[in-house]
Amino acid sequence: xxxxSFNKIVIFGVGLIGGSLARALRERAGATGEVVGVGRxxxxxxRALELGLIDSAVSLExxxxxxxxxxxxxxxxxxxxxxxxxxxxxxxxxxxxxxTILTDVGSTKNDxxxxxxxxxxxxxxxxxxxxxxxxxxxxxxxxxxxxxYVDRNVVLCPLPENSPEVVERVADMWLATGASVHRMTAExxxxxxxxxxxxxxxxxxxxxxxxxxxxxxxLKFSFAAGGFRDxxxxxxxxxxxxxxxxxxxxAALLTEIDAYTNxxxxxxxxxxxxxxxxxxxxxxxxxxxxxxxxxxxxxxxADESAQ
Amino acid sequence: xxxxSFNKIVIFGVGLIGGSLARALRERAGATGEVVGVGRxxxxxxRALELGLIDSAVSLExxxxxxxxxxxxxxxxxxxxxxxxxxxxxxxxxxxxxxTILTDVGSTKNDxxxxxxxxxxxxxxxxxxxxxxxxxxxxxxxxxxxxxYVDRNVVLCPLPENSPEVVERVADMWLATGASVHRMTAExxxxxxxxxxxxxxxxxxxxxxxxxxxxxxxLKFSFAAGGFRDxxxxxxxxxxxxxxxxxxxxAALLTEIDAYTNxxxxxxxxxxxxxxxxxxxxxxxxxxxxxxxxxxxxxxxADESAQ
Numbered sequence: 001x002x003x004x005s006f007n008k009i010v011i012f013g014v015g016l017i018g019g020s021l022a023r024a025l026r027e028r029a030g031a032t033g034e035v036v037g038v039g040r041x042x043x044x045x046x047r048a049l050e051l052g053l054i055d056s057a058v059s060l061e062x063x064x065x066x067x068x069x070x071x072x073x074x075x076x077x078x079x080x081x082x083x084x085x086x087x088x089x090x091x092x093x094x095x096x097x098x099x100t101i102l103t104d105v106g107s108t109k110n111d112x113x114x115x116x117x118x119x120x121x122x123x124x125x126x127x128x129x130x131x132x133x134x135x136x137x138x139x140x141x142x143x144x145x146x147x148x149y150v151d152r153n154v155v156l157c158p159l160p161e162n163s164p165e166v167v168e169r170v171a172d173m174w175l176a177t178g179a180s181v182h183r184m185t186a187e188x189x190x191x192x193x194x195x196x197x198x199x200x201x202x203x204x205x206x207x208x209x210x211x212x213x214x215x216x217x218x219l220k221f222s223f224a225a226g227g228f229r230d231x232x233x234x235x236x237x238x239x240x241x242x243x244x245x246x247x248x249x250x251a252a253l254l255t256e257i258d259a260y261t262n263x264x265x266x267x268x269x270x271x272x273x274x275x276x277x278x279x280x281x282x283x284x285x286x287x288x289x290x291x292x293x294x295x296x297x298x299x300x301x302a303d304e305s306a307q
Numbered sequence: 308x309x310x311x312s313f314n315k316i317v318i319f320g321v322g323l324i325g326g327s328l329a330r331a332l333r334e335r336a337g338a339t340g341e342v343v344g345v346g347r348x349x350x351x352x353x354r355a356l357e358l359g360l361i362d363s364a365v366s367l368e369x370x371x372x373x374x375x376x377x378x379x380x381x382x383x384x385x386x387x388x389x390x391x392x393x394x395x396x397x398x399x400x401x402x403x404x405x406x407t408i409l410t411d412v413g414s415t416k417n418d419x420x421x422x423x424x425x426x427x428x429x430x431x432x433x434x435x436x437x438x439x440x441x442x443x444x445x446x447x448x449x450x451x452x453x454x455x456y457v458d459r460n461v462v463l464c465p466l467p468e469n470s471p472e473v474v475e476r477v478a479d480m481w482l483a484t485g486a487s488v489h490r491m492t493a494e495x496x497x498x499x500x501x502x503x504x505x506x507x508x509x510x511x512x513x514x515x516x517x518x519x520x521x522x523x524x525x526l527k528f529s530f531a532a533g534g535f536r537d538x539x540x541x542x543x544x545x546x547x548x549x550x551x552x553x554x555x556x557x558a559a560l561l562t563e564i565d566a567y568t569n570x571x572x573x574x575x576x577x578x579x580x581x582x583x584x585x586x587x588x589x590x591x592x593x594x595x596x597x598x599x600x601x602x603x604x605x606x607x608x609a610d611e612s613a614q
Binding site: 133134135152153155182188191192193195196197199200201202203204205206207208209210211212213214216219220221222223224225226227228229230231232233234235236237238239240242243244246247250253254256257258259260261263264265267268271272274276279280282283284285286287289290291293294296 | 440441442459460462489495498499500502503504506507508509510511512513514515516517518519520521523526527528529530531532533534535536537538539540541542543544545546547549550551553554557560561563564565566567568570571572574575578579581583586587589590591592593594596597598600601603
């Protein structure tokens with residue numbers, strides 16, 4: 001485990017993601033600094049305080065407390081919905097210490113970079129865009145766990161304005177949670193995530209939507225079984241969050257939808273012409289790749305348990 | 308549990324599906340009749356005999372043993388891959404007792420009905436097409452379990468030529484395994500399954516195929532996480548089986564692919580025009596339907612444990 005220490009970290013949004021980081025730093029990494037939780041109202045951070053995730057709770061509505069919270073902070077973590085990034089950074093900017101490092105956890109990065117440039121101007125070098133690829137089905141401060149980031153990937157998308165030291169500090173913070181840290185451009189990140197995360201969500205929502213439109217939808221749902229269950233698990237995800245992700249990552253997602261539509265049209269053609277050889281070859285390629293991917297995950301999990 | 312007894316049942320293909328039926332009848336329903344397992348070679352049924360799933364093992368290659376096995380059978384269950392249905396029924400036909408009831412477990416039904424008509428001619432009334440909607444990730448006789456069918460749906464697609472008594476006997480057999488039994492036409496069955504099972508498999512295979520075609524496929528796979536895992540679990544299914552299902556259920560599957568492509572095009576349009584309201588409304592409908600479906604499953608499971 002990488003050594004990591006801090007004096008004060010300010011977390012905007014102390015739910016599953018922000019709360020788990022707080023727990024990971026204190027319980028896994030043994031860091032002793034002050035953790036300040038900030039919420040849109042004091043009510044929204046009270047539960048995190050009750051649970052001991054944070055040392056103090058501050059409301060965005062309380063200007064004086066908010067200013068004090070930011071004073072001398074080593075880190076500011078923005079763990080609020082992506083659409084709030086720009087207004088939050090604008091609120092933070094006037095009180096931002098020159099030594100404070102900011103980072104975020106948003107699922108899309110091009111839009112976050114644009115928001116950070118707009119809100120922070122020539123101080124954007126203090127902001128390191130980040131995305132921990134981790135989650136659980138439950139949300140909120142009660143869902144926060146210290147091990148959420150163990151063996152998960154965290155992507156950092158450093159800006160040309162970031163100094164190596166600033167990026168290193170953010171990387172060290174995530175390494176201390178048990179995650180592995182990768183660097184890529186915001187464009188690469190958004191393209192990769194569009195492919196392996198955003199597109200599958202859209203496809204899963206679309207299957208349920210299609211069945212709902214059928215006149216015999218109830219009959220169809222009543223005979224859905226395990227394959228449907230797994231395929232549509234992500235269709236129970238937050239509509240607001242996925243609306244925002246789809247729009248924030250529009251360009252990359254449209255590219256992926258078009259590539260997918262082409263593959264599906266090719267499969268359709270093979271089915272229509274009863275081209276069993278083409279279907280079997282494609283299904284075999286998929287099975288092999290999926291199985292290898294899963295085994296890679298299994299090997300990783302085995303390493304973890306040996307630690 | 309429905310009372311059910313038999314003197315002799317002959318099972319073609321004693322793997323997960325056929326073997327689990329044998330175990331369910333004996334271990335759950337307490338039926339005491341003889342279970343004969345038939346395989347393409349004696350080797351393929353030896354393991355089922357070792358495991359005690361069957362009382363005797365017969366090879367299709369041994370004409371005399373095969374003829375004896377069919378004599379006085381109450382039931383013949385065809386639990387072999389769908390494409391083998393017609394040749395198997397042709398092999399059975401010359402030795403078929405007038406009192407023997409045949410049924411199958413195929414994932415598609417229109418093609419099975421056509422195969423049965425072609426192979427059995429005017430004795431097709433002895434054949435009741437069926438499909439237990441159950442499975443496990445593992446296969447073969449070692450995977451057979453007595454509880455595979457508990458609280459699962461079994462669909463029967465009776466033919467006009469079936470007498471009510473014949474259909475009732477097959478229904479009683481499945482009820483004795485703990486399943487619930489539903490009747491619909493082969494057309495209805497194939498349409499429903501195309502929608503909630505066959506299409507999701509095609510869509511899942513297509514996502515992996517699309518990523519494989521990307522120049523940065525390895526990078527993409529390395530950042531795939533939980534959503535991808537669930538969505539593509541069924542992309543590790545048997546390529547041969549799904550090739551056959553796609554072709555056997557071609558007409559219904561093409562209809563579903565076209566309906567799906569339309570929904571996806573509508574989603575694409577909403578993303579391209581940043582129509583957040585349309586996206587959120589559709590995602591919300593999907594989440595609600597998916598959540599209700601899941602809860603229905605939970606209620607069913609609760610009923611089971613109360614029995």
